Structure formats: structure tokens, C-alpha cells
Amino acid sequence: MGTTVSVRALTKEYGRARVLDGIDLAIGPGVTGLLGPNGAGKTTLLRCLATTLAPDGGEIRVLGHDPADRARRIEIRRRLGYLPQDPGYYPHFTAFELVDYVAILKEITDRRTRYREVRRVLAEVDLADRSQTKVRKLSGGMRQRLAFAQALLGDPDVLILDEPTVGLDPEQRMRFRALVSRLGEGRTVLLSTHQTEDVAALCELVVVQHRGRVIFQGAPRDIAAAAKGQVWLSESPPDGGSRLFWRTADGRYRSLGDPPPNAVPADPTVEDGYLLLLGEPAEVAA
Numbered sequence: 362m363g364t365t366v367s368v369r370a371l372t373k374e375y376g377r378a379r380v381l382d383g384i385d386l387a388i389g390p391g392v393t394g395l396l397g398p399n400g401a402g403k404t405t406l407l408r409c410l411a412t413t414l415a416p417d418g419g420e421i422r423v424l425g426h427d428p429a430d431r432a433r434r435i436e437i438r439r440r441l442g443y444l445p446q447d448p449g450y451y452p453h454f455t456a457f458e459l460v461d462y463v464a465i466l467k468e469i470t471d472r473r474t475r476y477r478e479v480r481r482v483l484a485e486v487d488l489a490d491r492s493q494t495k496v497r498k499l500s501g502g503m504r505q506r507l508a509f510a511q512a513l514l515g516d517p518d519v520l521i522l523d524e525p526t527v528g529l530d531p532e533q534r535m536r537f538r539a540l541v542s543r544l545g546e547g548r549t550v551l552l553s554t555h556q557t558e559d560v561a562a563l564c565e566l567v568v569v570q571h572r573g574r575v576i577f578q579g580a581p582r583d584i585a586a587a588a589k590g591q592v593w594l595s596e597s598p599p600d601g602g603s604r605l606f607w608r609t610a611d612g613r614y615r616s617l618g619d620p621p622p623n624a625v626p627a628d629p630t631v632e633d634g635y636l637l638l639l640g641e642p643a644e645v646a647a
């Protein structure tokens with residue numbers, strides 16, 4: 362299938378800081394992961410795509426529509442689900458009431474349809490038995506799932522998820538992966554994350570954003586493959602030429618960069634490829 366979300370020469374500045382510095386991107390149905398260090402501009406990009414922030418320059422198309430055009434923007438919003446990084450909660454609402462409220466804003470006007478839809482999305486995120494619990498009494502991870510539930514209302518064609526796995530316990534993270542991979546069949550899912558394992562497990566495409574630019578776009582295996590020949594295991598800590606190294610559970614040292622003496626090559630992961638791509642200065646985490 363074709364491109365559903367595209368971005369060309371996108372720019373955004375806050376004061377003098379150029380947070381998006383000419384982003385080009387084209388994604389289609391399936392799950393795409395957006396990786397990047399803190400402050401790379403991921404949230405800013407996702408907000409522009411979710412039509413909640415206007416860029417300064419460049420072009421966006423979501424499902425063929427231009428969000429700069431008011432009428433088209435509404436079309437996009439009807440077919441888009443968005444999990445923001447800091448969702449606002451109404452602490453005195455119950456879980457049901459909160460999602461129901463968003464469903465009203467999303468124009469699901471028929472009461473019975475809306476009731477069924479709210480129940481459906483709460484069940485999707487494993488919160489069916491918490492529907493009458495006040496939001497303020499939910500745990501942080503449950504609130505995150507609640508925010509995810511509202512993004513699923515109306516079965517959107519495009520889902521934009523800003524750090525969706527923050528605060529989830531391992532079991533919920535696995536459930537999230539299963540749900541997102543199912544949603545990715547035929548829909549476009551773009552998620553930002555710091556979890557390279559989620560990207561390796563879930564995403565067909567990975568985009569790496571750094572200092573407001575896209576510095577990599579390709580398959581997770583390609584980003585891992587780019588680190589081939591630069592990941593090492595050694596008995597003693599490397600003394601130079603390594604970008605990063607740490608002591609592993611078996612007592613050996615895993616390093617990225619030039620091989621330390623007597624090192625053996627290790628299989629690179631998405632995380633290795635990502636760290637090497639960022640090219641951060643040497644750092645020791647022993």
C-alpha cells in the first residue's frame with residue numbers, strides 16, 4: 362500500500378532554537394518507530410502530524426490531506442488517534458467517563474454506539490474492570506493505558522503514539538506489543554519511544570531523529586546491521602577507541618567502536634546500531 366503520512370522540508374522554531382530542521386519522511390501502513398535522544402524534536406514532529414501544532418515551514422500530508430487547510434484538518438482528526446506525551450486527565454472522572462468524553466468530542470453521537478465503543482477500547486487496553494474507577498485512583502501505568510484507549514476510539518486509520526510504553530509493567534508492555542502489531546495490519550501506526558527493544562520487536566520501519574533531522578530511515582535489521590564489526594566482547598575493559606562500554610552479567614565487557622585487545626565480535630542489536638548512529642562521545646557505564 363502507498364504512503365499515508367508524508368512530510369517534506371518541515372521546520373519549526375521555538376525562539377531561536379530550530380527544533381525541526383527540514384524533516385523529510387514518508388510512511389505507509391504498518392508500525393513505524395521513531396527513535397531519538399531527549400530533545401531531538403520527536404514530540405514536536407508528532408504534534409505537527411496530529412494537527413495540534415502548526416509548523417513554520419514545509420508540507421505535511423496525512424491520508425492525502427493537508428493539515429494547514431482547516432476543513433482538511435478536521436477530516437484528518439476524524440481518522441486519527443493520538444496519544445500525547447502528557448495527556449491531560451480529569452482526575453474526578455471515572456475511566457469510562459473520561460473515554461466517553463473524548464468519544465463525544467470525536468463526534469460519536471449515537472449513545473448506544475458510543476457506549477459499545479467506549480467498552481471496546483477499555484477492554485482493548487485491559488481496563489474493562491476499572492471502568493468505574495476514578496482516574497485519580499488509577500496507577501500511572503493504568504492511566505497510560507487509559508490514554509491509549511481514547512486514541513483507539515473510532516478505529517482510526519492513523520495512530521500517533523508518543524512514548525506509549527512509558528510506565529507499563531513487562532506484562533502490559535507485551536500486551537501492548539501484541540495490540541499494536543495487530544493494529545498495524547492495514548493501519549498506519551507511528552510511535553515514538555526510547556525502547557529499542559520495542560522497535561526491534563514491533564516495527565517494520567525505524568526512523569531516527571537527531572537534532573531536528575531524520576538521520577536514518579530503514580528496517581530495524583538494517584540499523585542493527587550497520588553496527589556489524591563494531592560490537593565486541595572482551596575479558597578486560599577497553600582503554601580507548603570505544604564509544605561506549607559496559608560490564609555484562611557474565612563479567613565480560615561489551616563495547617561499541619574499535620575492538621579492544623583479544624575481543625570477539627558480538628551480534629549487533631538495534632540499540633547498538635542506534636547508539637553508533639548518534640555518534641555520541643566516549644562515555645563509560647561500568
Ligand SMILES: Nc1ncnc2c1ncn2[C@@H]1O[C@H](COP(=O)(O)OP(=O)(O)OP(=O)(O)O)[C@@H](O)[C@H]1O
Nearest residue numbers: 375378380397398399400401402403404405406446
Ligand atoms: N512549547 C515549547 N516552547 C519552547 N521550546 C520547546 C517547546 N516544546 C519543545 N521545546 C523544545 O524543543 C526541543 C524538542 O522538544 P521535543 O519535546 O520535541 O523533543 P523530544 O525528542 O520529544 O524529546 P524527549 O525524548 O525528551 O521527549 C527541546 O529542546 C524542547 O525544550
